[in-house]
Each structure stands twice: as structure tokens, then as C-alpha cells.
Amino acid sequence: VTLRIARLSADEARAHREALAEVLADCVNGGASVSFMWPFNVADAARWWDGVIADVARERTVLLAGFVDGRLLGTVQLGMDMPPNQPHRGDVKKMLVHRDGRRRGLARALMLTLEDEAKARGRTLLVLDTASAEAEALYRSLGYRETGVIPNYALYPDGRFCDTIVFWKALA
Ligand SMILES: CC(C)(COP(=O)(O)OP(=O)(O)OC[C@H]1O[C@@H](n2cnc3c(N)ncnc32)[C@H](O)[C@@H]1OP(=O)(O)O)[C@@H](O)C(=O)NCCC(=O)NCCS
Numbered sequence: 001v002t003l004r005i006a007r008l009s010a011d012e013a014r015a016h017r018e019a020l021a022e023v024l025a026d027c028v029n030g031g032a033s034v035s036f037m038w039p040f041n042v043a044d045a046a047r048w049w050d051g052v053i054a055d056v057a058r059e060r061t062v063l064l065a066g067f068v069d070g071r072l073l074g075t076v077q078l079g080m081d082m083p084p085n086q087p088h089r090g091d092v093k094k095m096l097v098h099r100d101g102r103r104r105g106l107a108r109a110l111m112l113t114l115e116d117e118a119k120a121r122g123r124t125l126l127v128l129d130t131a132s133a134e135a136e137a138l139y140r141s142l143g144y145r146e147t148g149v150i151p152n153y154a155l156y157p158d159g160r161f162c163d164t165i166v167f168w169k170a171l172a
Contacts, residue, residue: 001104004067005113010057013049016065019072021045026098028157033131033164034094038157052077052094062117066097066106073101076110078118078126090118092128095135107138115171124171129153131162144169 008016024045028036036044055061060081066074079091092114097107118126128144130136131154140146144167153164 002067002069003104003106003109004070005109006065006067007113007117008056008063008065010053013053013056013063013065016072017046017049017053018042020049020065020075023073023075023096023098024048024094026100027096030099031156031158032096033154033156033162034096036157037155037159040157055081061093062114062121064110064113064117066101066110068101068104068106071101073098074106074110076107076114078114078123080121080123088123089125089127090121090123092126095128095130095138102134107135108142111138111142115169119171125168126171127166127168129164129166131156131164136165139167142169 021042025040025042027034028040052061052063056063062078062080064076065072074097076095077093079093082089095107130139147166147168149163149165151163152161154162156162
């Protein structure tokens with residue numbers, strides 16, 4: 001398989017809106033705790049992406065897409081919208097890989113590119129949180145340090161509570 005990571009401009013994101021929506025809907029329908037509750041469909045997901053695309057246009061968000069053999073199956077965001085006293089910080093948001101694309105190294109490749117994009121913008125401290133055991137293993141393997149667990153932080157899409165772990169990494 002061939003993996004490719006690309007940073008998407010707002011126009012490019014608009015062109016990939018349907019595929020991005022399918023990735024998000026697949027993750028939510030697979031049970032991931034990523035903001036949304038069931039029922040959740042591709043149209044719901046596409047509407048949410050419109051807000052992200054607006055943030056990309058305003059340079060508040062850096063949006064990456066991951067392609068497996070040319071098909072967009074993964075995405076992650078670097079949140080850049082920080083207060084004046086945190087100009088060196090970035091938030092890692094919405095790491096999502098479609099079930100069709102998992103366990104091929106796409107999430108790892110997305111994170112490595114995201115770190116490069118962060119460094120290129122002078123962002124030397126990344127913060128993220130996750131409720132996913134798979135993502136937790138990914139972040140630990142990339143050197144993210146655990147701050148701690150917040151019990152019952154959010155809900156799974158079926159309504160059960162889930163814990164979240166806050167992680168951080170200082171980029172060299
Ligand atoms: C978490 C997620 C992004 C991983 O994507 P992926 O492309 O399959 O991950 P990769 O193939 O790059 O795997 C990287 C590492 O993550 C960990 N990992 C990924 N899937 C795993 C699994 N099912 N079980 C255990 N570890 C896993 C491993 O450490 C893996 O490294 P390895 O393959 O060398 O063992 C994907 O499962 C996903 O989108 N889940 C649903 C959405 C979600 O919960 N996102 C997290 C929001 S913070």
C-alpha cells in the first residue's frame with residue numbers, strides 16, 4: 001500500500017468534503033468518542049466539516065489528510081487558535097482513520113507530518129486528549145507524555161461515559 005499525507009487548503013478541503021465526512025461518520029458509527037452521539041450520518045458529518053473548513057480559511061486550523069492508495073481515509077488537525085500568552089502551543093484534534101484504512105501506519109504518518117507542520121509554525125508544545133485505547137498506544141509510541149486521566153469526561157456515541165487521558169509533547 002502507498003500512504004500519502006497532504007496539507008489541505010480550504011479549497012482542497014471543500015473538494016474532499018464528502019470523503020472527510022465519510023471518515024468522520026465511519027469513526028462515530030464505529031463507536032469512537034469524538035464529540036458526536038448516535039444517530040450520526042455522513043450529512044451530519046459534512047455540516048461539521050464546513051466549520052472546520054472555515055477555520056482552515058482563517059488559518060486557525062492546519063488540516064491534514066491521509067491517503068491510502070489514493071483514497072482519503074484519514075485526517076488530523078492542528079489547532080492554532082491560542083491566546084497571546086501561548087503562541088508556542090498547538091492542539092492536536094480529531095485524529096480519525098476510517099476502518100477501511102486502519103493498521104497501515106496512516107495515523108502515525110499523519111502525526112509525524114503534523115509535528116513537522118507545528119514546528120514549521122513555531123509551535124513547540126502539543127497537547128491532546130483521547131478516549132481511545134488504540135490512539136493512546138499511538139501517542140505513547142510517539143513520545144507523548146501522560147498528564148493524567150479525567151474520569152467520565154465525555155460520552156461514547158451510545159451514551160455510556162468514557163474517561164479521557166490528557167497527553168503533551170515538547171517538540172525538539
Ligand atoms: C486511533 C486511530 C486513529 C489509529 O489509526 P491507524 O491508522 O489504524 O493507526 P496506525 O496504523 O498508524 O498505528 C499506529 C500505532 O497505533 C497503535 N494502534 C493502532 N491501532 C491499534 C489497535 N487496534 N490496537 C492496539 N494498538 C493500536 C499502535 O501502537 C500502532 O503502532 P504499530 O502498528 O506499530 O503497533 C484509529 O483507530 C481511529 O481512527 N480510531 C477511531 C477514532 C478515534 O478514536 N480517534 C482518536 C481520537 S484522539
